[in-house]
Amino acid sequence: MRKPILILIIILASQLGYAQEEQYTFTLEEAISYALEHNYSALNADRDLIDAQKQKWETIADGLPQISGAISYQNQLKQPVSVIPAEIFGGEPGTYAEVVFGQPQTATATATLKQQIFDGSYIVGVQATKAFLSYSANNKEKTALDVRKSIVESYGNVLLAQESVSILQKNKTALEKNLYETTKLFENGLGDEESVEQLQITLSSIENQLKNAQRLEKITLQMLNVVMGLDLETPTKLAENLENLTEEKIDFGLMETEFNLENNVDYKLALNLNEQRYFEWKLAKSRALPTLNAFVNYGSSAFSDEFTFFDGEQQWFDSSVLGFDLSIPIFSSFKRSAGTQRAKIALEKAKTQLTEAEQQIRLQLENAKSNYILAIEQYQTSKNNLALAERIERKNQIKYMEGIASSFELRQAQTQLYSAQQEYLQYMVEVINKKTELETILNEKA
Numbered sequence: 001m002r003k004p005i006l007i008l009i010i011i012l013a014s015q016l017g018y019a020q021e022e023q024y025t026f027t028l029e030e031a032i033s034y035a036l037e038h039n040y041s042a043l044n045a046d047r048d049l050i051d052a053q054k055q056k057w058e059t060i061a062d063g064l065p066q067i068s069g070a071i072s073y074q075n076q077l078k079q080p081v082s083v084i085p086a087e088i089f090g091g092e093p094g095t096y097a098e099v100v101f102g103q104p105q106t107a108t109a110t111a112t113l114k115q116q117i118f119d120g121s122y123i124v125g126v127q128a129t130k131a132f133l134s135y136s137a138n139n140k141e142k143t144a145l146d147v148r149k150s151i152v153e154s155y156g157n158v159l160l161a162q163e164s165v166s167i168l169q170k171n172k173t174a175l176e177k178n179l180y181e182t183t184k185l186f187e188n189g190l191g192d193e194e195s196v197e198q199l200q201i202t203l204s205s206i207e208n209q210l211k212n213a214q215r216l217e218k219i220t221l222q223m224l225n226v227v228m229g230l231d232l233e234t235p236t237k238l239a240e241n242l243e244n245l246t247e248e249k250i251d252f253g254l255m256e257t258e259f260n261l262e263n264n265v266d267y268k269l270a271l272n273l274n275e276q277r278y279f280e281w282k283l284a285k286s287r288a289l290p291t292l293n294a295f296v297n298y299g300s301s302a303f304s305d306e307f308t309f310f311d312g313e314q315q316w317f318d319s320s321v322l323g324f325d326l327s328i329p330i331f332s333s334f335k336r337s338a339g340t341q342r343a344k345i346a347l348e349k350a351k352t353q354l355t356e357a358e359q360q361i362r363l364q365l366e367n368a369k370s371n372y373i374l375a376i377e378q379y380q381t382s383k384n385n386l387a388l389a390e391r392i393e394r395k396n397q398i399k400y401m402e403g404i405a406s407s408f409e410l411r412q413a414q415t416q417l418y419s420a421q422q423e424y425l426q427y428m429v430e431v432i433n434k435k436t437e438l439e440t441i442l443n444e445k446a
Contacts (some may be wrong), residue, residue: 023235028155029247031228033239035151036144038229047142052136056129063122066114075307076104099296103303110299117294117324120286124279131275138268145265145440147227152436154224156429159242161217165419168210175203175414181401195400195407202411206418246428249435250376254444255369261358263443269358277350281343287336290328297321361441366437377428382424389413 026034036042079100086095116122179199185191225234261267299318308314329336396413399405438444 002114013366023237024230025237025239026155027239028152031155031224032148032151035228036433038225039147040229041143042147044227045140049136049140050131052133056133059125059129061114063119063126067111069111070109070115072106072108074106076106076337079104090109103305105300105304105307107309108299108301110297112295112297114293114295117292118133118289119291120289120294121283124283124286127282128276128279131272131279135269135272135276138265138272142265142269145443149436150227150439151224153433153442154220154227155238155240156242156245156432157220157225158217158238159240160429161220161424162238163242163425164422165210165217167425168206168213168244171414171418172206172210173420175199175206176408179203180395182407187250192407198407198411202414242425242428246431249347249432250379251435252376254435254438254442255373257442257444259442260366261361264361264441265443267361270354274347274350274354277315277343277347281340281347284336284340287339288329290326292327293325295321295323295325343443365438365441368434368441372431372434372438375427379424379427379431382420382427385419386420386424389417393417 083096086097087093300316302316393413395408401408
C-alpha cells in the first residue's frame with residue numbers, strides 16, 4: 001500500500017515543481033497581443049467604453065415613460081383642534097365649538113406615470129451621446145496605441161539589457177585572460193607593473209558595468225511584466241533576438257505610406273472636442289425653449305382610528321389625476337444669453353485647436369520620418385564602427401603581446417571597442433522605437 005502512495009506523492013511533487021517553473025515566452029507581437037487584453041490601462045479603457053454605452057441609454061431613458069410609486073402612513077398622535085361657530089350645530093350664536101376633523105391614522109398608496117413631451121436639452125443630450133461614444137472608442141484606440149508603444153519600448157529595453165550583460169561578460173572574460181597573462185609576464189620580469197595596473201583599472205570598470213547591467217536586466221523585465229499586466233515576478237522569457245528584430249524593423253517602404261489625417265487618433269480626439277463644444281452650445285441655446293411634461297397618477301387612501309389597513313373590511317377611497325406641466329423661460333436678466341455666448345466662444349476656440357492639432361500632427365509626422373531615417377543610418381554606421389573597433393582592438397592585442405604597443409594604447413583600443421558596442425546596442429533599440437513612433441502617427445500597426 002505504501003508504494004502506490006509514494007509514487008503518487010512523487011508525481012504530485014514533480015507536477016508542482018513543473019508548475020512553479022513554468023515560464024511565459026513571448027515574441028514582440030505576442031507580447032503586444034497579450035498586453036492589449038491584460039494591460040491595466042487597456043482593461044479600464046474597455047470599461048470606459050461600456051460605461052459610455054450605459055450612459056447613452058441612461059440619457060435616452062430620461063425621455064421615456066417613468067413610473068414611480070409611493071406609500072405613506074401617518075398617525076396623528078395628537079390631532080389638531082379647529083374652532084367653528086357653535087350655531088352650526090344648534091348652539092347659541094356668538095359661541096364656538098371645538099371640533100376634530102378626520103381620523104388619526106391615514107394610509108395612502110399612489111402610482112404616477114410621467115412622460116416628457118418636449119425638452120430641448122433632452123434632444124441635445126441624445127444627440128451628444130453619439131459623440132461621447134465616439135470619444136470613448138477613440139480613447140480606447142489611443143490607449144491601445146500607447147500600450148503597444150510601451151510594450152515595444154519595454155521589450156527592446158529587456159533585449160538591450162540582456163545583450164549588454166552578454167557582451168560585458170565576454171569582455172570581462174577576455175580582460176581576465178589578458179590580466180592573467182600580463183601578470184605572469186610581469187612576475188617573470190618580461191613586463192612592467194603599469195601594464196598590470198592599466199588592465200586592473202579596465203577590468204574593475206567592466207565588472208561594475210556588468211553588475212549594473214545585470215540589475216537593469218531584472219528591472220527592465222519587471223517593467224515589461226507590469227506593462228503586459230503580469231505579476232512583477234512572473235518568469236518571462238523573450239523569444240526575439242535584438243539584431244534580428246532590428247533588421248525586421250527597417251522598412252523604407254513605410255516612408256511612402258499615404259498619410260490619412262482622419263486615421264490619426266489625436267486628430268479624432270480633437271474632432272471629438274469640437275463635437276462636444278458644439279453640443280454644449282446647442283444645449284445653452286435649448287435652455288431658452290419651453291419644456292412640456294404630462295403625468296397621470298392613481299391612488300387610494302384609507303382612514304381609521306386604529307391600524308386596520310390590512311383588514312379586509314377596511315374601506316379605501318380611490319383618486320386619479322391627469323395633468324400637464326408647461327415651463328416657459330421668460331426673462332433671466334440675460335443669464336442665458338451670456339451662457340450661450342460663452343459656449344459659442346468655447347466652440348470657436350475648439351475649432352482653432354483643431355487647426356493647430358492638424359498642423360502639429362503633420363509636423364510630428366515629418367519629425368518621426370526624419371528620426372526613423374536617422375536611427376537607421378546611425379544603426380548602420382554603428383555596426384560598421386563596431387567591426388572597425390573590434391579589428392583595431394585585436395590588432396592592439398597582438399601588438400601588445402608582441403611588445404610593440406603599450407598598455408595605454410591597448411586600453412584606449414578597448415575603451416573604444418566598449419563604447420562602440422554600447423552605441424550599437426542603443427541604436428538598434430532606437431530603430432525599433434522610432435519605427436513604432438512613426439507607425440503610431442500613421443496608425444499603422446503592422
